Amino acid sequence: xxxxxxRSMVWLFAFASLFLSSVAWAGPDPLVRLKGFSxxxxxxxxxxxxxxxxxxxxxxxxxxxxxxxxxxxxxxxPAQQAARKLQLWNPSLHQDxxxxxxxxxxxxxxxxxxxxxxxxxxxxxxxxLLDKTRATTPTQSDLNLSKEEAEQLAACVKNHPxxxxxxACWAQLLQQRALAFEQQGFAGVAPYETGGETMSxxxxxxxxxxxxxxxxxxxxxxxxxxxxxxxxGKLDPFHYWGMYEADHRxxxxxxxxxxxxxxxxxxxxxxQYYVSGVYYSFVTLYEVWxxxxxxxxxxxxxxxxxxxxxxxxxxxGFERLAYGAVMVQxxxxxxxxxxxxxxxxx
Amino acid sequence: MTRWCPQTPGAAFLLTLLALPFLLSNxxxxxxxxxxxxxxDADFDYVAGAPTHLRGANIGSVEEFNAAARYxxxxxxxxxxxxxxxxxxxxxxxxxxxxxxxxxxxxQASAIVGLDCQLTxxxxxxxxxxxxxxxxxxxxxxxxxxxPFLLTAACVVDADFQWFVGLRLNLYSQYPVWPVLGLxxxxxxxxxxxxxxxxxxxxxxxxxxxxxxxxxxVQGGTYRVSDDFGTDHGDPRLNHELxxxxxLRVGPGVxxxxxxxxxxxxDVGYMVYxxxxxxxxxxxxxxNPAPYGQIAWHLRF
Numbered sequence: 001x002x003x004x005x006x007r008s009m010v011w012l013f014a015f016a017s018l019f020l021s022s023v024a025w026a027g028p029d030p031l032v033r034l035k036g037f038s039x040x041x042x043x044x045x046x047x048x049x050x051x052x053x054x055x056x057x058x059x060x061x062x063x064x065x066x067x068x069x070x071x072x073x074x075x076x077x078p079a080q081q082a083a084r085k086l087q088l089w090n091p092s093l094h095q096d097x098x099x100x101x102x103x104x105x106x107x108x109x110x111x112x113x114x115x116x117x118x119x120x121x122x123x124x125x126x127x128x129l130l131d132k133t134r135a136t137t138p139t140q141s142d143l144n145l146s147k148e149e150a151e152q153l154a155a156c157v158k159n160h161p162x163x164x165x166x167x168a169c170w171a172q173l174l175q176q177r178a179l180a181f182e183q184q185g186f187a188g189v190a191p192y193e194t195g196g197e198t199m200s201x202x203x204x205x206x207x208x209x210x211x212x213x214x215x216x217x218x219x220x221x222x223x224x225x226x227x228x229x230x231x232x233g234k235l236d237p238f239h240y241w242g243m244y245e246a247d248h249r250x251x252x253x254x255x256x257x258x259x260x261x262x263x264x265x266x267x268x269x270x271x272q273y274y275v276s277g278v279y280y281s282f283v284t285l286y287e288v289w290x291x292x293x294x295x296x297x298x299x300x301x302x303x304x305x306x307x308x309x310x311x312x313x314x315x316x317g318f319e320r321l322a323y324g325a326v327m328v329q330x331x332x333x334x335x336x337x338x339x340x341x342x343x344x345x346x
Numbered sequence: 347m348t349r350w351c352p353q354t355p356g357a358a359f360l361l362t363l364l365a366l367p368f369l370l371s372n373x374x375x376x377x378x379x380x381x382x383x384x385x386x387d388a389d390f391d392y393v394a395g396a397p398t399h400l401r402g403a404n405i406g407s408v409e410e411f412n413a414a415a416r417y418x419x420x421x422x423x424x425x426x427x428x429x430x431x432x433x434x435x436x437x438x439x440x441x442x443x444x445x446x447x448x449x450x451x452x453x454q455a456s457a458i459v460g461l462d463c464q465l466t467x468x469x470x471x472x473x474x475x476x477x478x479x480x481x482x483x484x485x486x487x488x489x490x491x492x493x494p495f496l497l498t499a500a501c502v503v504d505a506d507f508q509w510f511v512g513l514r515l516n517l518y519s520q521y522p523v524w525p526v527l528g529l530x531x532x533x534x535x536x537x538x539x540x541x542x543x544x545x546x547x548x549x550x551x552x553x554x555x556x557x558x559x560x561x562x563x564v565q566g567g568t569y570r571v572s573d574d575f576g577t578d579h580g581d582p583r584l585n586h587e588l589x590x591x592x593x594l595r596v597g598p599g600v601x602x603x604x605x606x607x608x609x610x611x612x613d614v615g616y617m618v619y620x621x622x623x624x625x626x627x628x629x630x631x632x633x634n635p636a637p638y639g640q641i642a643w644h645l646r647f
Contacts, residue, residue, distance in 0.1 A: 314606050
């Protein structure tokens with residue numbers, strides 16, 4: 001029996017070596033790097049290549065409105081292509097992601113960029129946004145607005161309360177915000193002032209990142225070049241506006257997706273610098289590494305999501321664990337949709 | 347009265363307690379501020395006099411006043427593991443005709459010791475042990491001490507659908523093991539089916555602050571009566587015996603969110619089933635349906 005076992009072991013080792021050696025990467029080992037800054041102490045690339053998505057709740061935060069999660073997955077396209085796809089990805093084509101609208105915004109933004117804005121709908125989430133907009137006064141609103149925006153929106157809606165005119169009011173407001181961001185970067189993002197206290201989405205974003213120093217250190221080049229932690233942004237992001245569903249309510253948002261090559265890898269940041277309500281801010285960081293599977297180029301992607309919402313302030317204990325679990329499930333839906341798009345539209 | 351949550355002692359709880367730190371050893375420690383969640387719940391309810399029967403004979407009307415308060419604090423040990431500590435007090439005052447074999451008061455004063463943890467990205471687990479005194483508080487002794495235990499696992503499918511499975515253990519009860527099943531399904535923008543004991547409900551969101559619901563309330567508990575209870579009520583067999591109580595209520599209600607962290611629930615309806623059961627001696631008292639009203643206050647901070 002012994003020679004049989006020995007032969008089997010030899011074959012087993014030979015097969016294992018062949019299999020392991022079929023995955024390779026150029027430059028520093030991404031797994032070592034991942035271990036250094038992420039919540040994933042060990043990653044099995046083979047599992048990721050089979051389609052598995054790793055997920056971990058982010059570290060707990062002192063910031064009561066914040067929550068985060070990390071995911072890790074792979075796609076079968078070269079890293080450069082994966083990074084570019086992440087930057088320009090249009091998620092609205094996937095119905096289960098509940099995204100009503102998603103449109104690129106030009107630089108400088110023009111009214112035409114927002115021509116598809118429409119709050120004329122029988123869908124309850126959109127009706128909710130319409131009702132909240134109509135209920136906005138110069139001093140009070142359940143929406144995220146600066147004082148000037150509340151005055152502007154209240155005046156605009158007062159004269160024209162029909163859905164089409166309200167949509168035009170929002171289009172104007174979003175375009176002004178987009179222009180301010182394009183010209184001044186994160187310094188041009190006005191705080192939300194109508195909820196009884198002043199909330200700065202950019203401050204919240206910075207707070208959440210500072211609470212996870214290992215991630216902030218890893219993404220220092222991106223955070224500096226995009227202007228989140230530095231003085232002035234040097235990168236040209238992809239700008240967009242969208243209408244998403246969050247917690248069964250429609251949310252208008254403005255975002256910018258930055259892409260930065262760092263050595264042989266790529267860093268991305270998708271920052272929603274304005275959100276009309278329900279939550280305050282949402283930022284997603286990506287790091288993309290090239291990996292080689294035999295003759296096929298593939299990419300290893302780490303993703304970190306940082307989310308701030310008023311509801312989280314008193315969502316603690318078991319409820320917060322549940323909230324984190326829900327967040328991860330929703331993130332996985334989005335990642336699977338992206339993987340499908342990469343597969344079907346390489 | 348013990349709500350349908352907490353129940354029985356034992357090895358399962360201790361094993362879970364011992365095993366979890368190993369299961370979760372690769373998670374980071376909690377930061378001190380985020381680490382603590384607190385909750386406080388209080389409620390008061392009244393059940394109108396309900397004709398009650400013993401061995402088929404009407405023995406008169408039983409009226410019920412209930413009050414309860416519960417406080418729990420959940421310090422985080424790691425990002426996936428929370429300790430759960432607290433205290434609970436519940437009191438039922440029963441207005442019963444003389445000589446009816448029912449205590450005037452049933453009370454629970456217990457501690458809450460438990461763990462909440464996230465086992466995987468989809469599965470959450472709650473274990474809770476409620477050691478305390480469950481009695482008519484006439485002559486409190488070690489025999490009045492019980493430790494019901496609840497083990498519940500929740501599967502988070504997505505934001506709109508979660509289901510639950512669990513086990514309620516109460517060694518003193520006639521039915522010491524109860525399986526627990528439940529689900530929460532937000533099947534439309536304004537509708538949620540919240541089939542979770544002890545308050546299964548169909549909910550309608552009027553707006554962010556106001557919710558209407560049609561639901562039920564399942565209550566139950568096991569209590570030890572005093573040493574001379576049976577003698578005083580003409581049936582010495584019932585001295586220091588165990589009494590199971592079950593109650594099912596249905597009715598509409600309204601939930602009003604006064605502040606982000608404070609909610610008040612008001613509901614009225616019918617108590618459709620109530621049973622007091624000295625199960626060791628087959629002495630069972632059952633009540634006819636009767637109206638009830640309840641107010642509850644929930645605070646999170």
